[in-house]
Amino acid sequence: MNFDAKQADVGSVILPPPMEQRVLDVRGLNFFYGKHQALFGVDLPVARGKITALIGPSGCGKSTLLRTLNKIYDLYPGQHAEGQILFNGENLLNPREAVEDAPPAAGLAINGDNARLRARIGMVFQRPTPFPMSIYENIAFGVRLHRNVSRAQMDEIVETSLTRAALWDEVKDKLDKSGLSLSGGQQQRLCVARGIAVEPEVLLLDEPASALDPLSTAKLETALIELKQSFTIVIVTHNLQQAARISDYTGFMLMGKMVEFRPSGEAFVRPATAAMRDYVTGRYG
Numbered sequence: 356m357n358f359d360a361k362q363a364d365v366g367s368v369i370l371p372p373p374m375e376q377r378v379l380d381v382r383g384l385n386f387f388y389g390k391h392q393a394l395f396g397v398d399l400p401v402a403r404g405k406i407t408a409l410i411g412p413s414g415c416g417k418s419t420l421l422r423t424l425n426k427i428y429d430l431y432p433g434q435h436a437e438g439q440i441l442f443n444g445e446n447l448l449n450p451r452e453a454v455e456d457a458p459p460a461a462g463l464a465i466n467g468d469n470a471r472l473r474a475r476i477g478m479v480f481q482r483p484t485p486f487p488m489s490i491y492e493n494i495a496f497g498v499r500l501h502r503n504v505s506r507a508q509m510d511e512i513v514e515t516s517l518t519r520a521a522l523w524d525e526v527k528d529k530l531d532k533s534g535l536s537l538s539g540g541q542q543q544r545l546c547v548a549r550g551i552a553v554e555p556e557v558l559l560l561d562e563p564a565s566a567l568d569p570l571s572t573a574k575l576e577t578a579l580i581e582l583k584q585s586f587t588i589v590i591v592t593h594n595l596q597q598a599a600r601i602s603d604y605t606g607f608m609l610m611g612k613m614v615e616f617r618p619s620g621e622a623f624v625r626p627a628t629a630a631m632r633d634y635v636t637g638r639y640g
């Protein structure tokens with residue numbers, strides 16, 4: 356898929372959710388891998404209790420943008436971001452900055468504490484990454500890091516998390532078996548259960564179904580639709596049908612820019628930009 360710079364200068368159409376509904380609000384974000392700039396002035400408003408999908412051709416910056424939201428890139432030397440990522444009244448990129456016109460805070464201030472940030476904004480990766488421990492411990496491990504709970508309370512958290520991730524029925528009789536003994540699709544739902552067990556506000560998913568068969572994908576999608584009653588979800592996907600099926604808002608990116616951001620129903624039926632129209636009709640790629 357080759358776009359020259361002229362073709363990519365397609366303008367942008369951004370129809371954000373109202374300010375009071377935004378849990379995260381990315382404004383004018385630039386991102387750099389060393390000297391290589393991967394994001395250019397990106398805006399991403401994320402509505403609370405909704406699923407936001409990020410789509411676009413390979414290399415357009417979807418995963419990079421997702422990785423900025425819980426600052427996981429901070430663990431890698433040479434990577435840095437500039438701009439504003441507003442979360443609970445605070446600019447994550449500059450916690451001391453006085454932010455005007457920020458969405459209302461609904462949770463704890465992060466105060467520059469990245470460990471707290473990653474507990475509030477959890478992440479599930481492309482390949483399932485269960486810990487080499489029992490199914491039960493996969494979930495209990497993270498909870499213990501954040502809270503002191505009794506065995507009975509932990510049993511309840513494990514059951515609730517697995518139920519919400521649509522996995523309980525398949526594993527309830529083998530909680531002491533290794534997480535690695537599950538199928539790929541089950542492992543991915545275990546990772547979702549692990550992510551939500553610590554009750555984050557936001558769950559980030561980077562192409563979580565790319566390694567799954569259609570049945571496992573359908574189960575994961577069902578789980579995500581249920582989960583948005585309790586959590587906000589941002590998902591990167593190459594699967595346009597999936598984005599159209601499950602998301603409330605869609606952001607279409609091209610060459611490091613946010614070209615179109617709109618409610619998904621409208622965006623897929625009537626793309627506002629020629630670039631997104633070409634992309635969803637398969638004219639490119």
Ligand SMILES: Nc1ncnc2c1ncn2[C@@H]1O[C@H](COP(=O)(O)OP(=O)(O)OP(=O)(O)O)[C@@H](O)[C@H]1O
Nearest residue numbers: 388391393411412413414415416417418419420593
């Ligand atoms: N670790 C890295 N070091 C240097 N450049 C990187 C790194 N990771 C990504 N990039 C570059 O940043 C740009 C955006 O990459 P990114 O992975 O965010 O795109 P993407 O839209 O998620 O792609 P895909 O759909 O193929 O996963 C690309 O030009 C890519 O080559």
